[in-house]
Structures are given as structure tokens and as C-alpha cells.
Amino acid sequence: MQGGLLGLALMVSAAWAGQDRGPVTNLPLPRYVSMKASEGNVRRGPSLTHRIDWVYTRRDMPLEITAEHGHWRRVRDRDGAGGWVHYSLLSGVRTVIIEEDMLSLYRRPDTRAPETARLELGVIARLGECDLHWCELTAAGYRGWALKTALWGVRADELRD
Structure with missing residues (x-):
């Protein structure tokens, strides 16, 4: 049994090792997070100077992080829509x-x-x-x-x- 678990752990490790890593956090990309805030601007680029394309208004909504740049994370939702969100609006709590x-x-x-x-x-x-x-x-x-x-x-x- 233990050998089977060890083999499974090694397969999972190998799968994670094959993933890209974020240049800021060194966490796997892509990865899932959730909206911490009840409202969050989704911008065209990773800064406050970029235009707001829309606003997420659903707290705890799961999002997939696909890129990182400084304090910004490029995310996409289940419909494939996305953009750049400030990291402070996101949570590691999984939903x-x-x-x-x-x-x-x-x-x-x-x-x-x-x-x-x-x-x-x-x-x-x-x-x-x-x-x-x-x-x-x-x-x-x-x-x-x-x-x-x-x-x-x-x-x-x-x-x-």
C-alpha cells in the first residue's frame, strides 16, 4: 500500500514539476484561486492606467490565474473571459x-x-x-x-x- 501511495505522490510531483511557474510567486501556472472581494475591476493590462473592461461582482467566484506581473494576476473565469486583477482582490481559498x-x-x-x-x-x-x-x-x-x-x-x- 505504501509503495502505491509513494508512486502516486511521485506522479503528482512529476505533474506539478512539468507546469510553468509564476515569475513573481513561483507558484504553478495555471492555478485556481477565488475572488476575496465582493467587487473587483478587470483591466486590460497589469496596471491602474489600463482600462477597466468589466467588474467581477461575485465574492468567492473561482478564477484561473494564467499569468503574473508584479502585483497583478491575469485571470479567466469559467466562460473564458478574463483580464488583469490586482492580487489583493484574490484569495487562495479554493472554490x-x-x-x-x-x-x-x-x-x-x-x-x-x-x-x-x-x-x-x-x-x-x-x-x-x-x-x-x-x-x-x-x-x-x-x-x-x-x-x-x-x-x-x-x-x-x-x-x-
Whole structure:
């Protein structure tokens, strides 16, 4: 068993090692974060002099960081829209958006387990532990496991403890 876990850990390490790293933070690119603020300007470039293209207005919304420049992060949302956001508006707290209407949450990562809740399309949930196929979520006081394929904000190969 331990050899299997070690092998899995080495595969995950190798996967992360193959990723690009941000020149500012040395964290993997791309990577997911969430909106810390309830409102954040999305700019055309990485400075206050660049035009504001739109404003994100959803606190905890998951975003994918694709580039870094000083205190700025280029992000994209689940629709592929993006731009530059000041790093102070972002949080390392992981969230996901539910991509399937009435998504079942299960007590365990097993479709035969009892359901704990159903989440509507577009709900934002806090991301917990993930294995290859399932992630543990918390939303509106409910907790349970959902299939990873129904979530935006977590990589298909991502494992979380």
C-alpha cells in the first residue's frame, strides 16, 4: 500500500514539476484561486492606467490565474473571459462552480451512498479534499462529495488532501 501511495505522490510531483511557474510567486501556472472581494475591476493590462473592461461582482467566484506581473494576476473565469486583477482582490481559498443542474452531493465518494443535498447550476461551493474522480464540497451549510466532472475550478488530475 505504501509503495502505491509513494508512486502516486511521485506522479503528482512529476505533474506539478512539468507546469510553468509564476515569475513573481513561483507558484504553478495555471492555478485556481477565488475572488476575496465582493467587487473587483478587470483591466486590460497589469496596471491602474489600463482600462477597466468589466467588474467581477461575485465574492468567492473561482478564477484561473494564467499569468503574473508584479502585483497583478491575469485571470479567466469559467466562460473564458478574463483580464488583469490586482492580487489583493484574490484569495487562495479554493472554490468551484457547479456545472450541472441539481448536482447530487453524496455522504461518501460513491453514487450508492446516501445523498446529502442537491446543488443548482451556478452555485459556488467551497472545495475540500479531491481524489481522481470526486471532490468534497461545502455549500449553504451542506457537505458532501460530487463528481469532479461536474465542477469548474479544479483540474481533472488534481488531488487534494
